[in-house]
Amino acid sequence: MPVNNENCSGLYLDLMKRCLTNTIYYEHECVSSAPWNIKVKRFFFQRLLAPLLRENNPEIMNRRHQDEDRRVSGKDWPPVAHTMIGLKRLDNIQYCVEQIIKNNVPGDLIETGVWRGGATIFMRAVLKAYAVSDRKVFVADSFAGLPRPDEVRYPQDKGVDLYKYKNLAVSLELVKQNFEKYGLLDEQVCFLKGWFKETLPNAPIEKLAVLRLDGDLYESTMDALKSLYHKLSTGGFLIVDDYGAVESCKAAVNDFRKERSIREEIIPIDWVGVYWQKAR
Numbered sequence: 001m002p003v004n005n006e007n008c009s010g011l012y013l014d015l016m017k018r019c020l021t022n023t024i025y026y027e028h029e030c031v032s033s034a035p036w037n038i039k040v041k042r043f044f045f046q047r048l049l050a051p052l053l054r055e056n057n058p059e060i061m062n063r064r065h066q067d068e069d070r071r072v073s074g075k076d077w078p079p080v081a082h083t084m085i086g087l088k089r090l091d092n093i094q095y096c097v098e099q100i101i102k103n104n105v106p107g108d109l110i111e112t113g114v115w116r117g118g119a120t121i122f123m124r125a126v127l128k129a130y131a132v133s134d135r136k137v138f139v140a141d142s143f144a145g146l147p148r149p150d151e152v153r154y155p156q157d158k159g160v161d162l163y164k165y166k167n168l169a170v171s172l173e174l175v176k177q178n179f180e181k182y183g184l185l186d187e188q189v190c191f192l193k194g195w196f197k198e199t200l201p202n203a204p205i206e207k208l209a210v211l212r213l214d215g216d217l218y219e220s221t222m223d224a225l226k227s228l229y230h231k232l233s234t235g236g237f238l239i240v241d242d243y244g245a246v247e248s249c250k251a252a253v254n255d256f257r258k259e260r261s262i263r264e265e266i267i268p269i270d271w272v273g274v275y276w277q278k279a280r
């Protein structure tokens, strides 16, 4: 049966997207990654002052709406939501997975760079919605944040200091718990823990139908492409989360395409994400 917004599976996937981005309880979100003194200030602001201001100052409400737009379009690092990729990029995952199911494109699904796991949780949810039990979702991450740039081998990563951000380091245990929260932690989900250069070349993956890259760096993007692109089936999808926003990621994709003479059209998803369908 086709899944659409009128039947249970379609409604389930729609609700999953709202939960994974926490757009559903957005107005109750508290920022929690700040030092305690800022947290205390925020507590007083959010609990005591903001409600008063909100009543008397509609501008505050407008600002909240603008922030919500940022969440919907995947422009912030959410304090509690399980993904930072926004609704359009989740829609794109749904589209790609639906296409490979409909067209019987062989292979599993992977995301390289999962943070709290949201995009991979959603991949598993789409398989569930279509009762697909013969495909796996691979969840690849250091589960310890980004590596320090190797500026000698990858000068394109020079100055990218994302490794300093502790809130990009989410443990394997926490990601498993997040899958569990949605009832989606099962034998169809496989975790690949470690740096991509170590885990991806010998990953127990035969074929892929969806390959999603979200590792930000030139090194992380190139390591994933070199280890996995040849496993992507014809008709399968390559998705790049950061192409429009992170220059080093874009450079890696462009270099790889040039090196392998990849000519498939790059299709934009939103302000940052792109994808293409492998034609041969």
Ligand SMILES: C[S@@+](CC[C@H](N)C(=O)[O-])C[C@H]1O[C@@H](n2cnc3c(N)ncnc32)[C@H](O)[C@@H]1O
Residues within 6 Å of the ligand: 082, 083, 084, 085, 111, 112, 113, 114, 115, 116, 117, 118, 119, 120, 140, 141, 142, 143, 144, 145, 146, 147, 168, 169, 170, 194, 195, 196, 197, 214, 215, 216, 217, 219, 220
């Ligand atoms: C921007 S976050 C991913 C966001 C996620 N896709 C989502 O749905 O919100 C980038 C992730 O890539 C991981 N990462 C980046 N480079 C890596 C590498 N070379 N090896 C392993 N993990 C890496 C980081 O640990 C981090 O979890």
